[in-house]
Amino acid sequence: xxxxxxxxxxxxxxxxxxxxxxxxxxxxxxxxxxxxxxxxxxxxxxxxxxxxxxxxxxxxxxxxxxxxxxxxxxxxxxxxxxxxxxxxxxxxxxxxxxxxxxxxx
Amino acid sequence: xxxxxxxxxxxxxxxxxxxxxxxxxxxxxxxxxxxxxxxxxxxxxxxxxxxxxxxxxxxxxxxxxxxxxxxxxxxxxxxxxxxxxxxxxxxxxxxxxxxxxxxxxxxxxxxxxxxxxxxxxxxxxxxxxxxxxxxxxxxxxxxxxxxxxxxxxxxxxxxxxxxxxxxx
Numbered sequence: 001x002x003x004x005x006x007x008x009x010x011x012x013x014x015x016x017x018x019x020x021x022x023x024x025x026x027x028x029x030x031x032x033x034x035x036x037x038x039x040x041x042x043x044x045x046x047x048x049x050x051x052x053x054x055x056x057x058x059x060x061x062x063x064x065x066x067x068x069x070x071x072x073x074x075x076x077x078x079x080x081x082x083x084x085x086x087x088x089x090x091x092x093x094x095x096x097x098x099x100x101x102x103x104x105x
Numbered sequence: 106x107x108x109x110x111x112x113x114x115x116x117x118x119x120x121x122x123x124x125x126x127x128x129x130x131x132x133x134x135x136x137x138x139x140x141x142x143x144x145x146x147x148x149x150x151x152x153x154x155x156x157x158x159x160x161x162x163x164x165x166x167x168x169x170x171x172x173x174x175x176x177x178x179x180x181x182x183x184x185x186x187x188x189x190x191x192x193x194x195x196x197x198x199x200x201x202x203x204x205x206x207x208x209x210x211x212x213x214x215x216x217x218x219x220x221x222x223x224x225x226x227x228x229x230x231x232x233x234x235x236x237x238x239x240x241x242x243x244x245x246x247x248x249x250x251x252x253x254x255x256x257x258x259x260x261x262x263x264x265x266x267x268x269x270x271x272x273x
Contacts (some may be wrong), residue, residue, distance in 0.1 A: 004107070005111060006111055007110065007111045007157075008220055009134055009220070010220065011155070012114075012115065012116070013219045014216055014219055015118045015121065015122065015131070015135070015154070017212055017215040017216055017219065018122055018212065019121060019122065019125050019147075019207045020212075020215075021209070021211060021212035022122070022125040022129055022190045023129065023213075024127030024208050024211065025130065025204055025205060025208040027127070027131055028132065028200075028207065028208065029130065029196065029200060029201045029204040029205070030130075030195065030196075031134065031196070032137060034140075034141075034179065034186065034236075035129065035137055035140050036139055037179075038129065038144050038179070039127055039129050041171075041175070042125055042128065042129065042144070042147065045147070045148065047153055048151075048163075048167075049151060049155075052154075052155055052158050052160045052163060052208075053158060053206060055158075056158040056160065058136055058160060058194065061234060061237055061238055061241050062241070064160055064162075064163055064234065064238055065238065065241050065242060065245075065246050067163055068166065068238070069243065069246075069253060070164065071163075071166055071167065071171070071237075071250060072123070072170075072250060072253050072256075072257065073172055073256065074171075074175070075171075075175055075251070075257075076251075076256055076257050076260035077260075078175050078178060078179070078258050078261075079178060079261070079264045080260050080263055080264055082178055082179070082182045082266070083149070083264040083268050084216070084226075084262070084267060084269040085182060085186075086182055086185055086248065086267075086268055087267050087268065089185065089186055089270065091253035091270050092257035093187075095186050095187075096194070104216075
């Protein structure tokens with residue numbers, strides 16, 4: 001019974017899966033580009049949590065180095081993505097995916 | 106008898122999932138600013154989980170980079186856009202329902218795979234790992250680290266170019 005309560009690798013992985021699902025649900029259900037972006041960030045963070053958990057329970061630091069790289073790349077990706085959203089908003093004055101269905105404007 | 110770290114794990118895990126839910130599907134408010142604030146709280150709770158996993162440096166980086174830099178960027182962009190528009194729109198019940206079903210299926214598969222995996226034998230724990238992490242970053246992973254700096258430079262130039270008023 002104590003093995004069930006004690007927080008092990010599986011517990012962290014389940015939290016990671018649930019967080020990933022929340023992010024995916026945000027991407028699928030919401031229609032605002034900014035909130036969709038936040039869902040993407042949640043999914044990236046869920047992957048980070050899984051990597052750190054594996055790194056801890058295997059006593060191997062390579063997972064943490066990977067997470068460090070993911071955080072940095074995510075920061076760069078957020079900057080570029082938000083700049084794209086701003087450029088899109090200037091042209092079309094909307095940030096809703098339902099208004100952005102045409103390929104050519 | 107549960108240990109203090111286990112109780113902290115359940116507390117931080119519950120907070121992370123609760124704030125994450127409120128970030129993407131807040132039943133009371135569909136304002137993007139509210140979502141951004143709950144995303145900050147999610148990330149800070151996740152930094153707590155990182156500390157429980159002895160990843161102290163990553164917890165600090167998580168708070169500094171995500172809760173600091175990235176969220177400021179999000180809020181700046183939200184301020185540039187039309188906020189009232191989001192609250193006026195209705196979510197489509199059909200889309201939300203189908204999305205929930207699909208996501209629940211994926212989560213079910215992943216959780217089943219996690220639970221059916223053979224648990225690890227308890228390995229030794231890496232303690233106080235900021236120094237070994239720095240050593241690994243600057244020896245074994247030196248090339249990716251430097252490429253990352255170029256990536257950040259490219260992203261910066263790209264953002265400046267994209268947000269100029271008109272391209273010549």
